[in-house]
Amino acid sequence: MTVFHLRAAGVSLVLDTRGTAASVLHWGPDLGDFDPAAGDLAPAVPPSSIDVPLRLSLLPSLFEGWTGRPAMESGHFRLSEAHCSDNTAEIRSSSPDATREVSTRLELSSSGVLRVRHRLTNRGDDEFVLPNLDVLLPIPAEASELLDFTGLWSHERSPQRAPLRHGIWSRESRHGRPGHDDPFLMVAGEPGFGFRTGRVWAVHLAWSGDKRVWAERSALGYSVLGAGVLLAPGEVRLAPGESYETPWLVAVFSDAGLDGLSDRLHPWIRATSALKRPRPVVLNTWEAVYFDHDLAVLTDLADAAAEVGVERFVLDDGWFTGRRDDKRALGDWFVDDTVWPDGLHPLISRVHERGMEFGLWVEPEMISPGSRLAREHPDWILGGGSGPTWRWQRVLDLTKAYDHLLERLTALLTEYPIAFLKWDHNRDLLTPGAADRQTRALYRLLAALKTAFPHVEIESCASGGARIDLGILPLVDRFWTSDTNDPLDRQSIQRWTGILIPPEYLGGHLGDGVAHVTGRTSALGFRLATALFGSAGIEWNLTEASPAEKADIAAWIAEHKRLRPLLHSGRVVRADSPDPAHLLHGVVAQDRSHAVYALVALGTPAAALPPPIRFPGLDPDRSYTVRPIGVPPRTMQDAPPPWLAAGSITLPGRVLTELGLPAPLLTPEQALLLELS
Missing domain, CATH: 2.60.40.1180 (Golgi alpha-mannosidase II)
Known part of the structure; x- marks a missing residue:
């Protein structure tokens, strides 16, 4: 075996495969042109330790002397094969009895973004219950200050900082989605690092289900950042020959602070998940009318939206059978003929006549206990309907309801010229052992719809900003950043979310003068300036706006359209x-x-x-x-x-x-x- 040196955009990754396990010798600043195999860079052997140098492998475990959190509980693997080409390394390791095999893939992009994931295959004759499978990367000792995030509904991505001491700082999510308190990014850096200064190392797990992300400083001398899917006991069982692939760990180094992370992540995201056209200015009806769906009212609202320059009109919750409030009807995805006797066609025709696209709100992953679907298929309710409801709803088991949901959504998208789905997810799962399969079924459903209807854009909304991650990003075109349109809250939420996600993906709406979530009153100029930079929109009953306000809004939309090529392609x-x-x-x-x-x-x-x-x-x-x-x-x-x-x-x-x-x-x-x- 040999030593691999991957280099791109001022970043080096040095991978040593000369021993019994592959080890990352360096991940960070570019080391220039040198032969990393010229000398042995193994550490010293301290007293009261194992009698060989301790190397932190890609799959560290007790068997090699690592007493920190292992990559897999009770796992032990030896290197069997290694290849590297075009800044991509493939490492294969096997258990001593050859019943388990792990393939590790490392990719360093042209912008310096590192991705790592494992694929474990059961080569034995018996079923294998996977306890966990995580990715760990070493960071240097000077990365001694941590930044990660917490939050609440309408207050997502709230930063918190602390020193990295001996031990583990671990963030675990058991929501079945990332959650409002999602750690989002785990950043370790030189003390005092800021947006423009300091060397920082960061990881993000590209996954929309349960997870754990951590930083650990061991008394043995190593510090690491790690992440993986948080599996319940027995959640993943592999029959002989079956495999389990982890989500990508996305890892980024910057020598120019947090903005340096964005300078790598944003171009990489734009290259790999490129949006097809400029982001339309949206009007969403939620805070304008809530459940009060009336064709005349909505027609007037559509006319007002068109007059100020809106490009996409989105009908939010309340359009389907029996849905008069948030306590009923989820799962019955048929247009309510008592409210819409001619279907949605009259409204959509009016929207199209005024030069706008039409979008529709859905929440396919959820079900109301009293819905027709729940009566016909009670076995489709995740966890059998045990535990409390949340927003008066339960979760639909996507592995059981997959065909039904695909058929219903296909029927809607076939009957109506819908250009956009606002895809919501308004509660935690609260069902142990379901998050992994539920998340993978969601990805499969979104991919199927994208294949069948490539012109339909999808927004990831999860009671606001509770599902914003790089796992779902390739399958969606927009994130609803938060349920609050209060510009004071939005300034912080957008600032921190934008470290990872480019602004063109982040929905930001002009709300009412009195914010519906906080009750705070704010000036129109402040609201307009806050909503300008992202995927801009309006969530306000424009029929109640004054002529002067409408004039300012129309000027703002024109300014946004003029600046949109810059705002959605430049450096943040x-x-x-x-x-x-x-x-x-x-x-x-x-x-x-x-x-x-x-x-x-x-x-x-x-x-x-x-x-x-x-x-x-x-x-x-x-x-x-x-x-x-x-x-x-x-x-x-x-x-x-x-x-x-x-x-x-x-x-x-x-x-x-x-x-x-x-x-x-x-x-x-x-x-x-x-x-x-």
């Missing part, structure tokens, strides 16, 4: 602010010729004069003209900065990045949009 940048009351984020064109930034005041600043606006990501050797766009924010100042009063200023990029521009004195919950060209 976020400044590290010395004052947490002020945020700066933006998008810079790949050639750095054009940029849009938002200066956001979340609260009261720490000083009478806030820090200058320093623009990250610009070309230091070009000059840029800076001008405000959008609805002017509210300020509290006797005089604005002269450059802003003049309407524009032109300065070198180096000056704008290092010195910056004096900031206006924004009042709390206001945003200033700036375009640079």
Whole structure:
């Protein structure tokens, strides 16, 4: 065997296959041109330890002296074969009795994103119950500070930081979906790392079911990041010859802070899960009418949407048989002929006449206990209907109801010219041992619909943002980022979600002046600026908006469409602010010729004069003209900065990045949009 050196975009992965197990010697900064097999880089042998150097293998276990969390409980494997070509390594290992075989695949993309997964095959004569199968990667000792995420409904991706001490920091999800408290990314970095500074290592499990993600620092000298599917006892049983493949562990190194992670992840996602066309501006009917479905009301709403420039009209929950509130009818996916005597055709015709696409809300994975489907197929209810309901509903076993759901959805998409499905998932499974098969059945169902209806786009919604991950991303075209449209909450949610997911996938809607989730009142300009950057939309009854508000909304949509090529292809940048009351984020064109930034005041600043606006990501050797766009924010100042009063200023990029521009004195919950060209 030999040593493999994979290199791309400033990242090196060194894989040593010369021993009895394959070991990662290095994952991080590019090591340049060198022969990694020129010398033996095995560590010393300390006292009171095993009598050979401890190497952290791809499948570490007690049998090789690793007393940390193993890749597989009671698993022991020896290297049998290794190959590497085109920055892809294939490693095969077998148990000593040859009854278990693990194939490990490592891929380093052109943007420096590393993917790793295992495939275990039962080569024995008896059934094998898989306890777990996880992926671990080493990180250096200087990666001693952790960042991961927690959250609640409507408050997803809330960051939390802590030092990495001896022991394990482990995050486990038992929701049957990632959940509102999804750890999302596990990031380890140099102490004090920020958006623009510090070396960081991060992992994400591309999986939409139960999982565990952890960081561990061992007294033996190694630190690791690891992740895997969280399996219940007996959940996965392999007959002779059967295999189990883990989800991909997506691993990213950056020497330029958290924005450096995005600089690798976003181009990789855009290349591998490319959207086919610009993201349409959406109007969703949920917070506009809720369950009050009436053709005349919705026709007026569609007319109002078209007048301001909306491109896609989405009819949310309440259209199917008996669905007058959230306590009934899930599973009965037929258009309610008492509310819609002519079906959805009259509304869809009106939507199309006004130049918009039509979208529809569905929640196929769920079932109401009193629905016709539940009466006809009680055995299709996951777990037999035990335990409490959640939002008055239960979970449909997709392995049993798969054919029925495919038939019903196919019938809807065949009868009606539907361009978009908002696919919801409003509760945890709360059924042990079901998450793995349920998740794999979901992926299979989505893939079948995508194959049959390639023109239909799908949005992943899970009571808001409880299922946003790279496992489901290849099968969907949009994520509903959170159920809150409150712009103050959305600023944080979008900021942190956007580290992993490019903005064009993240739905962000203009809501009512009084946020329906929080009750907080916010200015129209702040709401518009917050919803500008992602997959933009509206969730507000526009028939109740004033003529002035409609004019501002129409101007905002026109501005979004003008900027959309930049917003949905450029580099996302976020400044590290010395004052947490002020945020700066933006998008810079790949050639750095054009940029849009938002200066956001979340609260009261720490000083009478806030820090200058320093623009990250610009070309230091070009000059840029800076001008405000959008609805002017509210300020509290006797005089604005002269450059802003003049309407524009032109300065070198180096000056704008290092010195910056004096900031206006924004009042709390206001945003200033700036375009640079």
